[in-house]
Amino acid sequence: MSFSKEQRQAVYDTIFARRDVRGEFLPDPIPDAVLSRLLLAAHHAPSVGFMQPWNFLIIRQPTVKQQVHQAFQKANDEAAQQFSGEQADRYRRLKLEGILEAPINLCMTCDRDRCGPVVLGRTHMPEMDLYSTVCAVQNLWLAARAEGVGVGWVSILDPAALKSILRITTANIVPVAYLCMGYVSHFHGEPELASKGWRQRLDPASLIYYDQWGQQESPHKLDEALGAQRRLLLL
Amino acid sequence: MSFSKEQRQAVYDTIFARRDVRGEFLPDPIPDAVLSRLLLAAHHAPSVGFMQPWNFLIIRQPTVKQQVHQAFQKANDEAAQQFSGEQADRYRRLKLEGILEAPINLCMTCDRDRCGPVVLGRTHMPEMDLYSTVCAVQNLWLAARAEGVGVGWVSILDPAALKSILRITTANIVPVAYLCMGYVSHFHGEPELASKGWRQRLDPASLIYYDQWGQQESPHKLDEALGAQRRLLLL
Numbered sequence: 001m002s003f004s005k006e007q008r009q010a011v012y013d014t015i016f017a018r019r020d021v022r023g024e025f026l027p028d029p030i031p032d033a034v035l036s037r038l039l040l041a042a043h044h045a046p047s048v049g050f051m052q053p054w055n056f057l058i059i060r061q062p063t064v065k066q067q068v069h070q071a072f073q074k075a076n077d078e079a080a081q082q083f084s085g086e087q088a089d090r091y092r093r094l095k096l097e098g099i100l101e102a103p104i105n106l107c108m109t110c111d112r113d114r115c116g117p118v119v120l121g122r123t124h125m126p127e128m129d130l131y132s133t134v135c136a137v138q139n140l141w142l143a144a145r146a147e148g149v150g151v152g153w154v155s156i157l158d159p160a161a162l163k164s165i166l167r168i169t170t171a172n173i174v175p176v177a178y179l180c181m182g183y184v185s186h187f188h189g190e191p192e193l194a195s196k197g198w199r200q201r202l203d204p205a206s207l208i209y210y211d212q213w214g215q216q217e218s219p220h221k222l223d224e225a226l227g228a229q230r231r232l233l234l235l
Numbered sequence: 236m237s238f239s240k241e242q243r244q245a246v247y248d249t250i251f252a253r254r255d256v257r258g259e260f261l262p263d264p265i266p267d268a269v270l271s272r273l274l275l276a277a278h279h280a281p282s283v284g285f286m287q288p289w290n291f292l293i294i295r296q297p298t299v300k301q302q303v304h305q306a307f308q309k310a311n312d313e314a315a316q317q318f319s320g321e322q323a324d325r326y327r328r329l330k331l332e333g334i335l336e337a338p339i340n341l342c343m344t345c346d347r348d349r350c351g352p353v354v355l356g357r358t359h360m361p362e363m364d365l366y367s368t369v370c371a372v373q374n375l376w377l378a379a380r381a382e383g384v385g386v387g388w389v390s391i392l393d394p395a396a397l398k399s400i401l402r403i404t405t406a407n408i409v410p411v412a413y414l415c416m417g418y419v420s421h422f423h424g425e426p427e428l429a430s431k432g433w434r435q436r437l438d439p440a441s442l443i444y445y446d447q448w449g450q451q452e453s454p455h456k457l458d459e460a461l462g463a464q465r466r467l468l469l470l
Contacts, residue, residue, distance in 0.1 A: 032460035
């Protein structure tokens, strides 16, 4: 299968228009067909040794969401204390989750024992199963954007507290991502942490090295092409 | 921005047609414009606290590739010893990388110190910066598929050996993904580990729980919708 220019552009548009959604969730339910497609997109992520280590815990019950929200508030209070002065004020003004508003919360977990102790491709990088699960998160996030469904990843949670709320009792199951999902009033044009002055997008050319770490010079230096593509893609 | 049915389908087609490529690389160079778009797709991944912790180390020099290939061979011999009997034979017959054939190797790293010791969203999950880098890998992988560029992730490498070859001397820089990239003769229709009998795709319905871990029953049970969407999407 090869892709037309228009199809290719649709993929880039999805990538560049994806946002971490915290505050714009609508109560409209996500139809089963749409939610199924999102889960299939996640399930077709790459995984080390074709391990497919993920599970999908779909949370709709308000009581469960409320417990997770309380765990967020506790963790967020602890996190806020890491900042001081004006930055602490700015931190406390940020809305960082939509746990209660989003019609669906989804916890994506990694079962580190899914294939037994030996997994093809994991001998030297045991964390590859966690990385596979993150690839599944990103597949779901992009498919959701194309469906008009917003996704927000809440990482301000104590993993042990989250496991307790979700009744995950064994050490091999790791909650990798806690996602809030729902249709939205709108998607922001820029990441909120940029538009709210927290941190700006870095110049991608400054992040590229050639053939060895720290080497910024090369006969194949990409700066010009990168600049041209950024302008074409309106980034 | 909202997406038409055709645009949405292009995103799904890309997700479902993406493969881990090991053996089909062509020597044709990747034009700078295409490579730039792939790096921009990666750079627009989500990142914790808008940290953007990634660097892109582009490797074209044959001497560097050869050293990495030697490191792969050493790691692969060690990994093969983990298997026994028929499985060990099957393991040794698998082609698991295209380091020397792929015109470009790309090491995506995570700088764990990019924003200093305190990062929004990372207090309770310090691994979030690594996960952000994996999101960037998956963005690049999908954009590459839409461009007709194959990508293979080589995880059979000792990270310390890889750091030494790439002259990464500080502990804060973690090589997250070593990718082989290039145009390909063709993409496989199924993951090779499935078609070669190593491991089959799991039934996604068996991986879904509702409201708490292990709970497979729900008034919102998705099995039927999931089956219908799988058939529609020809999965």
